[in-house]
Amino acid sequence: MVQGAERRLTKGRLRCAYAGRSSESRTLMHPYRTHTCGELRLDHTGQTVRLSGWAHRKRDHGNLLFIDLRDHYGITQCVIDTSSPLFAVAETVRPESVVTVTGPIVERSAETVNVGLPTGEVELTIIEINVESAAEILPMQVAGESDLSEEIRLRYRFLDLRRAAMQRNIVLRNQVITSIRRRMVEQGFMEFQTPILTATSPEGARDFLVPSRQHPGKFYALPQAPQQFKQLIMVSGFDKYFQIAPCFRDEDARADRSPGEFYQLDFEMAYVTQEDVFAAIEPVMQGVFAEFSGGSQVTEPPFPRIPFADCMGKYGTDKPDLRNPLHISDVSEAFRGSGFGLFARKIEAGAVVRAIPAPGAAAKPRSFFDKLNDWAREEGAGGLGYIVFADGGTKGPIARNLEAERTEAIRQGAAIDDGDAVFFVCDEAPAAASFAGVVRDRIGRELDLIEKDAFRFCWVVDYPMYELDGQTGTIQFSHNPFSMPQGGMEALETQDPLDVLAYQYDIVCNGVELSSGAIRNHRPDIMVKAFTIAGYSRQDVEERFAGLFNAFRYGAPPHGGSAPGIDRIVMLLADEPNIREVILFPMNQQAQDLMMGAPASVEPPRLKELAIQLDLPKPKKNPDGPS
DSSP, X not given: OHHHHHHHHHHSOBOOOOTTOOHHHHHHSOSSOSSOTTOOOGGGTTOXXXXXXXXXXXXXXSSEEEEEEEETTEEEEEEEETTSTTHHHHHTXXXXXXXXXXXXXXXXXXXXXXXXXXXXXXXXXXXXXXXXXXXXXXXXXXXXXXXXXXHHHHHTHHHHTTSHHHHHHHHHHHHHXXXXXXXXXXXXXXXXXXXXXXXXXXXXXXXXEEEOSSSTTOEEEOOSSSHHHHHHHHHTTOSEEEEEEEEEEBOOOBTTBOSEEEEEEEEEEESOOHHHHHHHHHHHHHHHHHXXXXXXXXXXXXXXXXXXXXXXXXXXXXXXXXXSOOOOEEOHHHHTTOSOHHHHHHHHTTXXXXXXXXXXXXXXXXXXXXXXXXXXXHTTSSOOEEEEEETTEEEXXXXXXXXXXXXXXXXXXXXXXXXXXXXXXXXXXXXXXXXXXXXHHHHHHHTTOSOSSEEOEEEEEOOBSEEEOTTTOOEEESSOTXXXXXXXXXXXHHSOGGGOBBSXXXXXXXXXXXXXXXXXXXXXXXXXXXXXXXXXXXXXXXXXXHHHHHXXXXXXXXXXXXXXXXXXXXXXXXXXXXXXXXXXXXXXXXXXXXXXXXXXXXXXXXXXXXXXXXOOOOOOOOTTSOO
């Protein structure tokens, strides 16, 4: 009987007559809703309204059935009595079915008011109901908090996005982008759109390639960034450009990076210095974070400028979290030729020693130090040596093998007070800096030193123009190949390439890189020289970067810009640990769209049309049996 009622319901609207309304007034009512599920209040009491939404929850209280109806704007409680001829229909409604209900708004009794809902003082008495779309049994719950696997969430992303937390995140993303656009336009920037199908470019990651049907054997590339196009906009005579740009990179996923595609606030300015770029974007970043941070403190412009070399020395990373007050120091000389032979021998072989202070750690039990030592070994280090400064003396295995004047030098060099401890990392300089940065973060968390409710910005500046490839030993660009070297052509011709700095800079907030940018090279001779040092011939430059190179030959203004990442900005503001929580339809960590089934195989006729013949790798053998 119930099934029959549901079948009849899905074919057409079941209506019931009720006092006080004519058939004409019912016809005039909107077919789906007069109000949203989030706007009804006490002053709507007595009105007959119509709502549409998803059946969020159902509660059967014997002679009463409650349905919480949810739409994008909120939740309204709806109720129907067993005496209603529609009760059997309402009883069959599954969670997440789309339902339209009509009825009068009544005030709830004092003991039934739901203070957790804006609509919690009223409810709708159902006198008319229609199931617009019946839901099958759900593969995942939408109501409530449940621990769901990433695979389930991404495969059924349309359900995942219905959850309140995801709705908040995506709305926040919209609001952030709207705010950014407004702030950029107010500064005189114009929004342009650059091509998606373009040529490959050495941006530091793999391109996504698109085969050309009309030109067999040739490929377009999806832009890793609109880098060359935005420079060409400046060469074309426009002064201030921006766009919320989609970018595509074939790279692995991590918590703050989504594989495949991402969005950035891409902007460029003509006739500017590095400081002009900073002055343009700092108010935008500070303003957006102040607007959406919920009262957290935000660094006021001008943001601190930290040279790359100093950043690596003090923080062990070029993405410093300035909420952490700890500074790393170099104490190599205090150990050189010392009685602590392990470090002394490594220093003679070229290693360095970095010290990370731990304020107040002298009061910690021995287990605190043992736990950190075990953690360091799990991270691939040999361990984590330390000295404790307490009661005017020192404790720990290192201190017992170190002369008093050397421990005093360490105390002064690392700014240690009585009651503090200091940890040490000994390794080759790059590895020591990197791991010391990891230790700094860990100690900051362990000792609860990280500033709460704050967004701390800085610029990391003066990046090296070049670096050595760790595998080949050849010189390559370290950051952006289109940057202007500090010192221009003279620096490229007279300095060791590894000593040349560039007008390159990153915005960092709370240990997350939000943006890379640079003052661009605008001269063709410098462009050829810079690429020659990195192993490109003049012919390579003229062929691979023909558009930009040719444009520079006909008068190009000095220009520069940056590109803060939209996804990372929203991730920070939403206080989410993973960037996929603020993207509508992200891929998983294997760069797969589980919902749409991408990437997918292509039929042979289509491949032939594109002049593509597959040469797939052989499947790996299964050691436990046939693959």
